[in-house]
Amino acid sequence: MIEHIVLLKFSPKTTEKHKEELIRRTLLLKDVIPGIVDIQQGANFSNRSQGYEMGLTIRFEDKTSLVNYGPHPAHQEVFSYLKEIGLEDSIIVDFEI
Incomplete structure (x- = not known):
């Protein structure tokens, strides 16, 4: 199994509603992207x-x-939303368990 960890930092313009919507959209990925065990x-x-405000x-x-997840259209939609609401920085770590 692979563990994918993401830390997110947002711009000051990002609202709590934006962040709640991001979480809602992200959690739905489990139902549409093959190979996801848990989110x-x-x-x-x-x-x-x-300064990192959210973990995933x-x-x-x-x-x-994991490789197929990156370009998957559903992931790309969530990533586009993330940039739209003001992603400033992220840290990503992947490891095998």
């Missing part, structure tokens, strides 16, 4: 986050599923 996403509450983890069946 979790939520707002950060730690003061050790260096996706567990994939294998590396092929």
Whole structure:
């Protein structure tokens, strides 16, 4: 299995409603993209986050599923929305478990 971890930092113009909608859209990906075992996403509450406001983890069946996830149209729609609402930066880590 593959664990995909994403940390997100938003611009000041990004509202809480935007973030809630992002979470809603992201969680739906499990039902449309093959190879996703689980998705979790939520707002950060730690003061050790260096400004990253949201975390996302996706567990994939294998590396092929992760590779296919990137260009999948449903993922691209969520990523476009993320940029539209004011993504400033992200950190991504992938590892095998």
